[in-house]
Amino acid sequence: LMGLYDAGRDGGTFDDGVRTIVQGVLTRPEFIFRFERVPETVAAGQHYRISDLELASRLSYFLWGSVPDDALVEAATSGQLKTSAGLERHVKRMLADPRADSLSTTFAAQWLRLTGLADVHPEPTIFPDFTKDLATAMSREVELLFDSIVREDRPITDLLTTDDTFFNEV
Numbered sequence: 001l002m003g004l005y006d007a008g009r010d011g012g013t014f015d016d017g018v019r020t021i022v023q024g025v026l027t028r029p030e031f032i033f034r035f036e037r038v039p040e041t042v043a044a045g046q047h048y049r050i051s052d053l054e055l056a057s058r059l060s061y062f063l064w065g066s067v068p069d070d071a072l073v074e075a076a077t078s079g080q081l082k083t084s085a086g087l088e089r090h091v092k093r094m095l096a097d098p099r100a101d102s103l104s105t106t107f108a109a110q111w112l113r114l115t116g117l118a119d120v121h122p123e124p125t126i127f128p129d130f131t132k133d134l135a136t137a138m139s140r141e142v143e144l145l146f147d148s149i150v151r152e153d154r155p156i157t158d159l160l161t162t163d164d165t166f167f168n169e170v
């Protein structure tokens with residue numbers, strides 16, 4: 001980091017040096033993405049088991065989009081996540097938590113490209129009733145369907161085959 005500071009300061013002021021450090025930190029892949037280090041004993045391409053704390057972190061960020069809570073950290077440190085029953089118990093607990101809404105609003109929206117609905121502008125003469133409110137309602141319908149499939153432990157193929165839907169007054 002001092003090298004970044006020196007590089008920024010060499011061409012300007014103290015503030016330029018600090019600005020360069022902040023830019024360097026904020027643009028580092030390690031700051032933007034979560035990386036897990038591969039153990040040194042593992043050969044390239046070889047499969048290995050992640051630690052229980054890494055599993056807790058992955059679960060938490062996937063299901064909640066946030067850091068693990070104390071109960072999940074405790075489960076990881078006590079070895080509860082090593083057993084199928086312990087892992088299943090915590091996944092069900094996490095899915096029952098309101099923070100799991102981020103799974104459908106963030107993950108499903110990205111996976112199914114729902115954010116693109118806001119940029120859709122169909123031909124008004126063919127689709128005169130299409131509005132931004134309708135696009136938002138369409139996106140929310142898919143989020144709610146995805147959420148119900150996950151929470152009810154239904155097959156993902158239900159996204160394509162179910163007769164269920166969610167709607168509002170739009």
